[in-house]
Amino acid sequence: MERDLILGMDIGGTKLAVVLSDLKGNILRKVREPTEAEKGPDHVISKLIRMSRRLMEEAGVTADRIVGVGVSCGGPLDTKTGIVYSPPNLPGWDAVPLKSIVESELGLPAIVENDANAGALAEWMFGAGRGYSYVVYMTMGTGIGGGIVIDGKIYHGANDTAGEVGHQILLPDGPPCGCGKRGCLEALCSGPAIARRAREAVKSNPDTLILELAGGRIEEVKSEHVVEAAKKGDKLALKLIEETGWYMGWGIANMVNILNPEVVIIGTIAVAAGDLLLEPIRRTVRRMAMERAASAVKILPAQLGEYVGDLAAVSLVISNLDRLREAER
Numbered sequence: 001m002e003r004d005l006i007l008g009m010d011i012g013g014t015k016l017a018v019v020l021s022d023l024k025g026n027i028l029r030k031v032r033e034p035t036e037a038e039k040g041p042d043h044v045i046s047k048l049i050r051m052s053r054r055l056m057e058e059a060g061v062t063a064d065r066i067v068g069v070g071v072s073c074g075g076p077l078d079t080k081t082g083i084v085y086s087p088p089n090l091p092g093w094d095a096v097p098l099k100s101i102v103e104s105e106l107g108l109p110a111i112v113e114n115d116a117n118a119g120a121l122a123e124w125m126f127g128a129g130r131g132y133s134y135v136v137y138m139t140m141g142t143g144i145g146g147g148i149v150i151d152g153k154i155y156h157g158a159n160d161t162a163g164e165v166g167h168q169i170l171l172p173d174g175p176p177c178g179c180g181k182r183g184c185l186e187a188l189c190s191g192p193a194i195a196r197r198a199r200e201a202v203k204s205n206p207d208t209l210i211l212e213l214a215g216g217r218i219e220e221v222k223s224e225h226v227v228e229a230a231k232k233g234d235k236l237a238l239k240l241i242e243e244t245g246w247y248m249g250w251g252i253a254n255m256v257n258i259l260n261p262e263v264v265i266i267g268t269i270a271v272a273a274g275d276l277l278l279e280p281i282r283r284t285v286r287r288m289a290m291e292r293a294a295s296a297v298k299i300l301p302a303q304l305g306e307y308v309g310d311l312a313a314v315s316l317v318i319s320n321l322d323r324l325r326e327a328e329r
């Protein structure tokens with residue numbers, strides 16, 4: 001019988017998911033567990049393997065029905081060897097041979113990819129990027145990750161670090177970034193960065209809904225409070241979102257000039273805030289990017305929401321079906 005199923009693994013800093021899908025990306029079954037990343041790579045990987053076996057058993061599926069395993073994991077990592085190099089959300093993963101462990105434990109070929117790149121592929125395949133050839137994807141959560149998909153293929157660069165859209169430097173003397181530099185887009189527009197700017201602003205403008213939503217405690221202010229307050233028309237929150245839109249717009253204008261994408265897809269906070277954030281981004285891109293490139297680009301919210309991780313893992317296998325089938329012969 002022809003192999004007709006896919007296993008997908010999504011390794012997050014707090015949650016693990018393993019899914020079983022058909023070759024069209026319909027998720028048939030899913031199991032989730034906390035990552036317990038602090039217990040180190042051996043613990044996490046053996047848990048993933050157990051979850052995979054349990055999932056297959058519950059579904060009554062044997063390994064000979066599975067084409068391959070797509071693994072979406074925090075980078076940096078080497079997509080050829082499948083070795084993971086110390087992702088910030090997975091402490092202790094120093095040169096972990098994830099691909100070869102998964103392959104030998106499950107007896108199936110595995111494709112390991114940086115989660116933001118895999119997310120970009122999923123948005124191209126199933127979400128806001130469908131039908132486009134030149135796609136830039138940006139996550140906007142704890143950090144700002146990203147991926148570039150050209151003609152349905154992830155653009156990896158020389159050693160798998162392309163698409164780090166969050167670490168373009170916008171303000172050389174700006175706030176410190178998790179990468180060790182200063183003034184990166186991520187240090188200005190990630191969830192924690194928006195919260196930090198909000199806490200600063202609230203100090204001199206305490207009469208704001210942001211503070212009320214945070215229970216009156218400045219140190220509790222989060223980006224979600226800013227988004228919620230902005231939606232209710234709070235002036236300070238609107239200003240903070242607008243400012244976030246300018247920074248995002250500068251960064252996206254840089255990318256538009258370099259890559260001339262048809263679409264830039266933005267997830268998480270941009271989805272939650274919608275046009276309140278997307279409109280200032282669009283205005284800024286129109287003003288800052290070269291006119292011809294700016295006229296070609298659409299700036300859209302991501303569509304996959306909470307399913308992005310599952311579909312990210314699965315899309316890796318779907319986009320390599322021919323190669324996997326070939327290798328099987």
Ligand SMILES: [Zn+2]
Nearest residue numbers: 167177179184
């Ligand atoms: Zn940075």
